Amino acid sequence: MIPLLAFPMILDRIALVAMLLVTPALLNAHALADALISLTAVLFLVQCARDGQWRWLRQGWVPFAIAWWVWEMLCSIPAPPLLQGSWASFGQAAMMVRFFVFAAALENRLLRDPKPRLWLRWMVQAVAAYIGIQCLFQYATGRNFFGFGRWADGELTGPFYKPRAGPELVRILFPAVLPPVMALIARRALIARIAGVLLAGLGIAVMVLIGQRMPVLLTGLGLIVSALLLPRLRLVAISALVIGGIVLAASPIISPPTYYRLVEKFSTQMDHFTTSPYGLLLRRADEITEQHPVFGRGFDGFRNGCPLPRYWVGWNTATTPNDGGGLSTCKQHPHNFYLQASTDGGFPxxxxxxxxxxxxxxxxxxxxxxxxxxVRVGLFAAALLHLWPIASTSAFTSLPVSGYFFVILGWGLAEARWRQPSQTSPVTVTAPISA
Known part of the structure; x- marks a missing residue:
């Protein structure tokens, strides 16, 4: 029989193992990853109830997350004509809370001690290396370890059969690569500094070779942000960008599909943005928000509203009336978090x-x-890239991409809170939550 005093420690250890397994599970076991996120969140709430520690609900970012979550649920209630939701949408909105509690569990309990934070970093680095190695192997041989080749437009798929490598790798690239790069360039030995530059350049080169436009642009943004915060990184960042530029310039020879995706297709889409799939999605989401400016259409409002002809409005209706692409424009989400927030919950x-x-x-x-x-700069850069407003994204709570984000978020919040100069001794994971 388990001693009563040991029970909280056992729960913490189970939650810690579950949290560490989330990142590798996000690769190819999304249901398992979601279950692990939920388990971590539930165990955290159990410990909070046992210890009577609920002050974290009033601290920092949590009240803002609660406010948005409550509004999202309110807008998802089926009460026409004012509210356009459904009980299915309400249930999905309610379940979003597991991601916020998961991040709070990492910040307030599981990652208070330096050792779990180090273990999580190793796990994230292992996953990033795995994706990168699979991409390089696929580039060299034409197939990944599982026999899958490039995608239709030539994108490298890494360890996946679909083009997921870029969006997933960019979410963890900076916290995985930045610490070893900074450790290498801080050494006096020239060989170590060269290795640091090459490691940074390799990370950029892999992102370019993958051939997905938005991840490449976000990688460049992350490198700029990191260099602004870390002065010692600036020369390395310039070198890495030069390496990436060389790879891109040589891509017509070394990787024609990459050149097609990053240069030719991207230029064409920007020149004809209003008629591109992304431009049509933007206009459709804008129309939904204009017709429901206060409450939106509730959770999954874009998916549920997009097939309705009342929202089929194009960009130039005053001069050339059109249906904005009609039914073919409809997707599961508007491919942008901020458009999703407005179609779900209106301007509020x-x-x-x-x-x-x-x-x-x-x-x-x-x-x-x-x-x-x-470490903190890498985590901050990763979170900023995920939340960057001018980007094409998955749905906000869609796994696997958002799963990586909430791991990064909880880890980054824990580093910001507990890695302080005044903290002279580590706090164990079983310590009660402080104010």
């Missing part, structure tokens, strides 16, 4: 979502300018 939902995002970045970036640290 968009404002609450933006406040939540700003609270996350504020808490993760606390003291970072004065005391830059490679």
């Amino acid at each position: 939902g968009l404002v609450l979502f933006c406040l939540m995002v700003l609270a996350w970045l504020r808490d993760m970036g606390r003291g970072l300018w004065r005391r830059p640290d490679a």
Whole structure:
């Protein structure tokens, strides 16, 4: 029989193992990853109830997340004509809370001690290396380890059969690569510094060779942000960008599909943005928000509303009336978190979502300018890239991409909160939650 005093420690260990397994499970076991996220969240709530520790609900970013979550549920209630939701949408909105509790569990309990944070970093680095190695192997041989070749337009798929490598790798690239790069270039030995530059260049080169446009652009943004926060990284960042530019310039020879995706197709889509799939999605989401400016259409509002002809409005209706692509424009989501927030919850939902995002970045970036640290900068850059407003994205709570984000978020919040100069001794994971 388990001693009563040992029970909280056992729960913490189960939650810690579950949390560490989330990142590898996100590769090819999304249902398992979701179950692990939920298990971690539930065990955290059990411990909070046992210890009577609920002050974290009033701290930092949590009230902003609660406000947006409650509004999302309210907008998802079926009460026409005011509210356009459904009980299925309401249930999905309610279940979003597991991601917020998961991040809070990492920040407030599981990652208080330096050792679990180090273990999580090793896990993230292993997953990033695995994706990168699979991409390089596929580039060299034409197939990944499982026999899958490039995707239709020539994108490298890495360990997947679909083009998922770029969006997933960019979410964990900086916290995985930045710490070893900074450790290498801080050494006096020239060979170590060269190795640091090559490692950074390799990361950029892999992202370019994958051939997915948005991940490449976000990688460049992340490198700029990291270099601004870490002065020692600036020359390395320039070198890495030069390496990436050389790879891109040589891509017509070394990887024609990459050149087609990153240069030719991207240029064509930008020249004809309003008639591109992304431009049509933007206009459809904008129309849904205009017709429901206060409450939106509830959770999954874009998916549920997109097939309705009342929203089929194009860009130039005043001069050349059109249906905005009609039914063929419809997707599961508008491919942008902020458009999703507005179609789900109207303009109030968009404002609450933006406040939540700003609270996350504020808490993760606390003291970072004065005391830059490679791990924290990598995590901050990764979170900023995921939340960057001018980007094509998956749905906000869609796994696997958002799963990586909430791991990064909880880890980054924990690093910001517990890696302080005044903290002279580590706090064990079983310690009660402090104010």
